[in-house]
Amino acid sequence: MVVDKLNNISKYIPPEIFTKIKDFLSKLTSLTPDGYYPIEGDKIFVRVMAYSVREKEECMIEAHNKYIDIQSTLTGAEGIDIFVRRDLKTETAYNIEEDVEFYAPGNAIPYVNVENHPGYFTMIFPEEAHRPMQITKSYSSSNPIKKFVIKVDTSYYEQL
Numbered sequence: 001m002v003v004d005k006l007n008n009i010s011k012y013i014p015p016e017i018f019t020k021i022k023d024f025l026s027k028l029t030s031l032t033p034d035g036y037y038p039i040e041g042d043k044i045f046v047r048v049m050a051y052s053v054r055e056k057e058e059c060m061i062e063a064h065n066k067y068i069d070i071q072s073t074l075t076g077a078e079g080i081d082i083f084v085r086r087d088l089k090t091e092t093a094y095n096i097e098e099d100v101e102f103y104a105p106g107n108a109i110p111y112v113n114v115e116n117h118p119g120y121f122t123m124i125f126p127e128e129a130h131r132p133m134q135i136t137k138s139y140s141s142s143n144p145i146k147k148f149v150i151k152v153d154t155s156y157y158e159q160l
Contacts, residue, residue, distance in 0.1 A: 001082050001112065001114075001122065001123065001124055001125065001128055002121075002122070002123040003114050003120065003121070003122050003123075004120065004121065004123075005119060005120055005121075006025070006072060006119055006120065006121055007119075009021070009022075009025075009070070009121060010022070012070075012123055013152070014156045014157070016156075017039075017040065017044060017152070017156060020039050020040060020044065021039060021044065021150060021152075024037065024039050024046060028046075028048070028074070028148060029074065030074040030075045030146050032048050032074075032148075033048065034048050034049050034050055035047070035048055039150075042153075043152075043153040043155070043156075044150070044151065044152050044153065044156075045150075045151050046148055046149065046150050046151070047148065047149045047151065048074075048146070048147070048148045049146075049147055049148075049149075050144040050145065050146045050147070051133065051144055051145065051147075052142060052143075052144050052145075053076070053077075053078050053079070053133055053134055053135045053136070053139065053140070053141075053145060054133055054134070054135060055134070055135060056079070056081070056131065056134050056135075057105070058133075059131045059132065059133045059134055060102055060131065060133075061081070061083060061088065061102065061103040061104075061105055061108060061129050061130070061131045062100050062101065062102050062103070062129060062130060062131075063085045063088075063100070063101050063103070063126065063128065063129040063130070064099045064100060064101075064124075064126055064151075065094065065099060065101070065126050065154075066099045066126075066153060066154060067099055067126075067151040067152060067153060067154065068123060068124065068125055068126070068151070068152045068153075068154055068157065069122075069123070069124040069130070069149055069150070069151065070121050070122075070123045070124075070149065070150040070151075070152065071116060071121060071122050071123075071124065071132065071147065071148075071149050071150075072116055072118070072119075072120060072121040072122070072147065072148055073116045073117060073118050073145050073146065073147045074118055074146040074147065074148060075118065075145060075146040076139050076141065076143065076144070076145030076146065077115050077116060077117045077118075077136045077138055077139035077145065078115070078116050078132055078133060078134055078135075078136060078139070078145055078147065079113055079114070079115050079116075079132075079134030079135065079136040080113070080114050080115075080116060080122055080124075080130050080131065080132045080134065081110035081112075081113050081130065081131040081134070082110055082111060082112045082113070082114065082122075082124065082128050082129075082130050083103075083108055083109075083110050083111065083128065083129040083130070083131070084111060084127070084128070084129075085103075085126075085127050085128055085129040086127070087108070088103040088104070088108055088129055089103060089104045089106060090102075090103060090104070091103055091104040103129055105131075110131070113134075115136045115137075115138065115139075116147075117138075126154060
């Protein structure tokens, strides 16, 4: 997991794809419609979404095998718990089409909780599970947050 300012994202993205991601981010605003935005086919894409944050107990724990998530908010803030994936019990088996597996919350204890605010990001790797969508100390508004998730195929990182 990495948490940093968006201005520093080049430190964490392979150079051969950084320009493409940077170009997309330069056009991204809070007015960008929710949806799916391909950057490089199904190898790199962005999902933009709006939703209301909620209490931790109402949020799902999930993980991905094929993609690394780079999550950030455009408006509002959300909390994200990060877990060691191998320590969790599967609740819903891995769905290859959606690249997601869900975990039973049980007594799961995150090793860290982060707050995503505009201008910052959290990068989550396949060996980690995460529970996004949480109310934070600084943002418990009923107004929806606006968020984007950059999905980067793990193959870009196998070469490093």
